[in-house]
Amino acid sequence: MLIELINVSHVYQDENNVKALKNINLEINKGEFIGIVGHTGSGKSTLVQLFNGLIIPSSGTVKINGKNITNEKSNLKETRRHVGLVFQYPEHQLFEETVYQDIAFGPKNLGLNKDEIQARVNEVMELVGLDYDEFKARSPFNLSGGQQRKVAIAGVLALKPDVLVLDEPSAGLDPQGRKQLAELLQYLYQELEMTIILISHRMEEIAELSSRVIVMHQGEIVIDDNPVEVFSKEQKLHKLSLDLPQITEILHRLDERGLKVNTSLFSVSEASAEIIKALRSK
Numbered sequence: 286m287l288i289e290l291i292n293v294s295h296v297y298q299d300e301n302n303v304k305a306l307k308n309i310n311l312e313i314n315k316g317e318f319i320g321i322v323g324h325t326g327s328g329k330s331t332l333v334q335l336f337n338g339l340i341i342p343s344s345g346t347v348k349i350n351g352k353n354i355t356n357e358k359s360n361l362k363e364t365r366r367h368v369g370l371v372f373q374y375p376e377h378q379l380f381e382e383t384v385y386q387d388i389a390f391g392p393k394n395l396g397l398n399k400d401e402i403q404a405r406v407n408e409v410m411e412l413v414g415l416d417y418d419e420f421k422a423r424s425p426f427n428l429s430g431g432q433q434r435k436v437a438i439a440g441v442l443a444l445k446p447d448v449l450v451l452d453e454p455s456a457g458l459d460p461q462g463r464k465q466l467a468e469l470l471q472y473l474y475q476e477l478e479m480t481i482i483l484i485s486h487r488m489e490e491i492a493e494l495s496s497r498v499i500v501m502h503q504g505e506i507v508i509d510d511n512p513v514e515v516f517s518k519e520q521k522l523h524k525l526s527l528d529l530p531q532i533t534e535i536l537h538r539l540d541e542r543g544l545k546v547n548t549s550l551f552s553v554s555e556a557s558a559e560i561i562k563a564l565r566s567k
């Protein structure tokens with residue numbers, strides 16, 4: 286078991302004392318691609334910050350790779366090597382003079398030598414789609430928002446984490462940027478067999494990429510299932526102020542009007558093939 290939460294609750298200790306998480310029990314295994322959805326304020330960001338010890342919960346136990354990170358002897362530095370966290374708008378955390386230095390920051394702290402650092406920076410820049418020679422000496426502050434996001438993600442990947450957690454990574458990206466990000470996540474998951482945990486408000490992104498979907502509501506996990514099951518619960522999702530992926534919604538409407546189609550499809554290409562097939566067999 287990679288990540289295990291046992292009876293975890295969290296209250297932010299301030300004047301409001303918000304109970305952000307309520308009695309969460311959760312197991313995440315190696316090789317899963319987990320999509321986390323829920324309306325704003327439902328506890329998604331708080332939940333994922335438990336996964337690398339950024340937040341220590343008010344009560345309950347968090348285990349990473351079998352190690353209890355909620356006890357005093359835990360080694361959080363080691364945990365953070367295993368679980369890389371890409372925050373919302375990660376480009377706000379870029380701070381070095383060049384793209385190279387920014388991405389090299391983590392590997393340097395791991396104590397790698399110069400050649401190893403260079404090899405890693407080169408490798409992760411290629412992975413995220415930034416040409417090494419073109420971008421290595423550029424200031425991260427003079428790049429486009431999408432390029433900055435790539436630098437920030439490369440910086441986390443340079444630590445070679447087993448688990449990559451991303452909190453709304455496509456927010457503010459244009460359609461091309463979102464497509465590139467989805468392809469990167471698919472590659473990391475399928476080819477490099479990384480475990481991925483993705484928070485997103487974009488249901489099509491979650492449905493197309495995830496092997497398992499967790500739905501949060503008011504600090505609790507209210508649905509935890511595969512995407513086909515989750516997105517078959519249209520009424521329940523609407524009650525939680527969540528939508529179906531738009532293409533799935535169209536299939537549902539066509540089905541209601543008598544065109545017999547498989548309503549558990551999430552991509553435009555699959556759905557259009559299904560609709561053409563259904564029309565031809567009418």
Ligand SMILES: Nc1ncnc2c1ncn2[C@@H]1O[C@H](COP(=O)(O)OP(=O)(O)OP(=O)(O)O)[C@@H](O)[C@H]1O
Nearest residue numbers: 297299303305323324325326327328329330331332
């Ligand atoms: N640093 C903080 N201090 C106090 N309360 C907080 C803090 N961070 C979050 N909260 C509160 O905890 C609850 C859960 O917030 P969280 O950020 O985990 O939700 P979320 O589902 O990620 O929301 P969003 O989709 O808007 O990012 C909210 O009521 C929020 O106001």
